[in-house]
Amino acid sequence: MNERISRLMDGEIDASELDVVCSALKGDDALLTWTCYHTIGDALRGESAVTRSVRAAVSTQLATEPTVLAPRVPNVSRAASWAWAAAASIAAVAVVGWTAYSLIDATPAGFAKAGEAGTMRAAQIRPLTVPADYLLAHQEYAPANALQSVGPYMRDFAASSPLRPAVAE
């Protein structure tokens, strides 16, 4: 199920699986995984404000009505963009680990899930270093880039931490 939730966040889930995952998200376990993944994503994107609100929401709402939490999480950005921003590295993995454990403190019930999520994400992030490094090589040849002078580099800026991973590498 964790893998399905991950794919749901990445927008890669098949329509046929959607119902199953959404039903599962009504349960505590899946919901925690979902929240945990988003917290990790927020941290990697440097959007800690969102993270805090999620954590606060987890603390307060989990006790009362956990099932309504997931659909109401505000401003959750698409997972794919943070995966890019993470661009894999020891640094990113460290962030994953740190965030996962912060969440654990907030919600003891999510301990196992959070740990799992951290490991899983770290493993998935690793190949994405490659695109981060390939991006500059690719954009040399993107014709539409000729329409803007240094415009293509805005993509580089838009990733929240595109450089540290390259250093760590």
Added chain:
Amino acid sequence: MQRAFRRSPIVTGRLAPAVFLLALVATGAHAMDAATWLMRASQAARQLDYVGTIVYQIGPRVESSRITHLYDGGREFAKLVNLDGPAREVVRSEGEVRCYYPDAKLVRVEPATFRNVFPSLSAEQQQSLTRYYEFRVLGEDRVGGRPVQVVVFEPKDGLRYGHRFWSDGSTGLLLKARVLNERGDGVEQFAFSDLTINARIDPSMVAPSWPVVPPDWQVLETASADVVARDTGWVVTRVPPGFAKIMEGFRKLRGRRDRIAHLVFSDGLVSVSVFIEPIVAASTPAGFLQKGGLNVYSVRQDDHLITVMGETPGATVRQIAHSVSHR
């Protein structure tokens, strides 16, 4: 009915040349329009002096940057400074682009980057532009306080994204651009919120804020000699129609022991890169990634990792990735 049916071949036969000629003329005119439009915009981007603020949107993110551009005696200088988040800048001077990341204490030096391909669009590329995109002039609008002409490249198949461009009425400079996905939703956009064209740009305005790299910073350099154009031995069979190979070679990337095969395909408007590298680490999973109008798909093939990256829908890069093989 029967008579009409019998007669139709004659009619078709008579009209065919005229219809064919008309179609040819129409295609030719459009090809000229699309190519002329692209060349004008790319020339304006290179040869004008301008300073302005660019608002860039990718997915849910919105970021602003300040751009200063100077064309001096055939040489191009530009400086891009981001206004949100950690201060970073990109400085383009003769033959190189330097990216400064003070937050990471790092400078990245790239050789003469993206080729200005539009001034030299081949006849084939012009043909594929009009064959696989519907180029239309949508009319007039206003961007950054300036009157603009709006044009659109609408894909004729599901293998490409749509592109809408707003160009300055008097100079042709691109003032706004939007990438539209399969559902017609904008996935990536940039727009000038203010702009001064033909501004007086002093060379100091396009100089880096760090003329000397601080001693504790790291400098990452890519030498142009690191790219060698040659036959890589890799073939890609399922490239969408209209995409032609524009580059093939090996490149050396930082932190990689092995050279990486790099093939680039373009339909005249966008390009798709295919990277092939030997897998070193045992746990190199494949994956899919979307970043605005850019999609990336990685797949393992025996002891190689194939990564396809391009300004096309995810299904397109995926299809291409699964059609790579070694001769």
